[in-house]
Amino acid sequence: MTDILEVTELEVTYQRSIRALHGVNLRVAKGQITALLGANGAGKSTTLRAISGFIGLDNARVTAGNVRYLGEDITGLQLPKTIHKGIVLVPERDKVFTNLTVAENLEVVSTTRAEGSNWRQIEEEIFVYFPRLAKLRNKPAGLLSGGERQMLAIGSALVCKPNLLLIDELSLGLAPVIVDEIIERLRDIHARTDLSILLVEQSAAVAFALASYGFVLENGKVELEGATQDLRTNQKILELYLGTGSAGRADYLANARRRREERANV
Amino acid sequence: MQILANIVVLTSLYALVACGYVLVYKVSRVLNLAHGELMILGAYLLVATSAGIASDPLAAIALTAMFSIVVGLSVYLLLMRKMTGQPVLAAVLTTVALGILLRGAMVLIWGPQQLNVGAMISFDNASIALTDSVRVSTAALWLVVCTFLVYLGLLAFLHMSRWGMRMRASGQNALLAAQRGINLHTVYALAWTLSTFSGSLAGVLVTLDSRIDVNMAVIGLKAFPAALVGGLDSLPGALIGAGVIAALEVLLIHYVNPLLSDVVPFLVLIAILIVRPWGLYGTKEELNRV
Numbered sequence: 001m002t003d004i005l006e007v008t009e010l011e012v013t014y015q016r017s018i019r020a021l022h023g024v025n026l027r028v029a030k031g032q033i034t035a036l037l038g039a040n041g042a043g044k045s046t047t048l049r050a051i052s053g054f055i056g057l058d059n060a061r062v063t064a065g066n067v068r069y070l071g072e073d074i075t076g077l078q079l080p081k082t083i084h085k086g087i088v089l090v091p092e093r094d095k096v097f098t099n100l101t102v103a104e105n106l107e108v109v110s111t112t113r114a115e116g117s118n119w120r121q122i123e124e125e126i127f128v129y130f131p132r133l134a135k136l137r138n139k140p141a142g143l144l145s146g147g148e149r150q151m152l153a154i155g156s157a158l159v160c161k162p163n164l165l166l167i168d169e170l171s172l173g174l175a176p177v178i179v180d181e182i183i184e185r186l187r188d189i190h191a192r193t194d195l196s197i198l199l200v201e202q203s204a205a206v207a208f209a210l211a212s213y214g215f216v217l218e219n220g221k222v223e224l225e226g227a228t229q230d231l232r233t234n235q236k237i238l239e240l241y242l243g244t245g246s247a248g249r250a251d252y253l254a255n256a257r258r259r260r261e262e263r264a265n266v
Numbered sequence: 267m268q269i270l271a272n273i274v275v276l277t278s279l280y281a282l283v284a285c286g287y288v289l290v291y292k293v294s295r296v297l298n299l300a301h302g303e304l305m306i307l308g309a310y311l312l313v314a315t316s317a318g319i320a321s322d323p324l325a326a327i328a329l330t331a332m333f334s335i336v337v338g339l340s341v342y343l344l345l346m347r348k349m350t351g352q353p354v355l356a357a358v359l360t361t362v363a364l365g366i367l368l369r370g371a372m373v374l375i376w377g378p379q380q381l382n383v384g385a386m387i388s389f390d391n392a393s394i395a396l397t398d399s400v401r402v403s404t405a406a407l408w409l410v411v412c413t414f415l416v417y418l419g420l421l422a423f424l425h426m427s428r429w430g431m432r433m434r435a436s437g438q439n440a441l442l443a444a445q446r447g448i449n450l451h452t453v454y455a456l457a458w459t460l461s462t463f464s465g466s467l468a469g470v471l472v473t474l475d476s477r478i479d480v481n482m483a484v485i486g487l488k489a490f491p492a493a494l495v496g497g498l499d500s501l502p503g504a505l506i507g508a509g510v511i512a513a514l515e516v517l518l519i520h521y522v523n524p525l526l527s528d529v530v531p532f533l534v535l536i537a538i539l540i541v542r543p544w545g546l547y548g549t550k551e552e553l554n555r556v
């Protein structure tokens with residue numbers, strides 16, 4: 001199986017001094033869903049941001065290592081060039097334009113598609129995956145629920161025609177029913193297209209439900225990797241990194257709740 | 267009735283100038299403090315065009331409009347582009363420097379004396395009787411019509427065209443805009459161009475109604491409260507802000523003291539900032555970013 005993405009010894013520095021990644025190695029197989037797990041501050045978002053490209057505002061730089069995409073070295077390539085190559089990110093926070101309507105959020109993207117494409121048709125394609133959005137067409141995205149926002153964010157990323165979709169925190173802050181629905185949708189999308197997905201998750205359960213291969217990140221380094229069925233049965237790993245052991249589980253849930261509340265308060 | 271006409275004309279002027287502040291601020295959070303100077307530069311461009319190239323008033327104005335687009339684009343490409351990703355304060359200070367620079371350059375080129383642009387392009391600024399008792403000048407009438415058209419055009423552009431949508435999106439979240447493939451430089455260049463174009467138009471029309479000298483850049487400063495009253499990021503807000511300021515100014519000049527004219531906008535500004543700091547129509551949450 002060939003890899004669509006290959007990250008080797010990647011180091012990223014914020015503000016010229018804060019080192020967030022210390023040599024990350026990972027691969028995403030073509031047409032597969034790969035998970036990237038890790039605790040808070042492990043560097044998951046930074047890894048995704050480095051792959052999809054920084055902008056000047058981020059004040060972040062890839063200081064070592066490289067990123068290869070479809071065999072081509074794209075290390076340090078900035079937005080929006082990466083989009084036109086087919087690498088599209090669903091960010092962790094602020095994932096929709098709150099002042100635009102649902103339909104406008106889909107139309108606003110700039111892609112390699114011709115400007116004159118039939119947008120009605122493109123929208124309909126997205127609404128097939130997320131029928132819920134069709135009813136919300138003219139509603140400002142700022143009024144959507146968390147789950148609807150996540151669907152819209154994935155939808156507008158899909159309009160960019162990705163080959164490689166990077167999703168940062170798929171399930172964070174969402175109710176279990178909604179998470180199940182979105183997992184179902186992603187499976188559906190993945191089955192119908194040849195999309196490769198790199199999925200960042202805090203929930204091992206969600207990651208294992210979708211991915212076929214996983215990496216565990218800790219303190220800016222990949223500490224573990226393996227096929228998900230191997231990771232799933234590795235009790236020691238689960239306790240150590242994901243807190244799904246009996247004591248760790250309670251911890252993890254408390255943490256997750258605290259994070260959710262923190263976000264709600266911002 | 268004449269007072270009402272005066273208010274409408276002054277509202278149009280402030281609104282046309284204010285939309286320039288709003289466009290740039292809405293999209294990039296940068297306050298363009300050189301807007302007044304850019305506006306007057308538009309009027310001086312008319313002087314230059316009429317002296318050298320076109321003698322017909324309409325042709326001269328059309329050429330000036332084209333030049334103002336070039337000016338706006340150059341300001342972004344040569345100066346403000348480097349400020350993308352820098353702290354907003356640095357960008358705002360850059361516009362202050364640009365304003366001072368432009369003022370100096372304009373005095374050097376066209377001199378400190380007043381010029382009668384209308385006479386130079388043989389523009390007939392006849393006074394038109396709307397009713398028996400209400401008269402406005404031709405240039406003032408043009409100003410009202412142009413402001414109306416500019417606002418109509420801008421609102422249609424922002425809400426109906428894809429690039430307008432992208433401008434609104436970039437203003438709300440620049441990072442996400444980049445992550446959705448939108449080229450921020452194109453968006454910012456567009457905002458600066460439209461802003462300078464509308465500002466220059468205001469400059470041209472106001473000088474056709476009077477004379478021009480560099481100190482008229484103060485109109486830019488007086489229109490700024492109009493934009494701020496509206497909340498700085500809302501076009502309808504700017505229109506209403508312009509109305510409030512113009513009405514107060516005309517009424518106070520008429521009934522109290524003409525000397526108040528220059529302070530009224532700023533008194534309104536302070537009053538609004540105390541009562542509703544985010545303006546009448548602005549987005550409330552933007553406040554911490556100002």
Ligand SMILES: Nc1ncnc2c1ncn2[C@@H]1O[C@H](COP(=O)(O)OP(=O)(O)OP(=O)(O)O)[C@@H](O)[C@H]1O
Pocket residue numbers: 014015018019020038039040041042043044045046047058092202
């Ligand atoms: N803009 C920034 N400036 C400085 N440091 C940053 C910045 N963004 C992230 N960091 C630091 O980089 C490290 C990795 O952060 P990152 O956001 O990648 O972690 P994460 O694994 O996504 O965490 P979370 O689960 O909380 O989202 C952290 O120590 C964080 O403090």
Ligand SMILES: [Mg+2]
Pocket residue numbers: 044045046092168
């Ligand atoms: Mg993160």
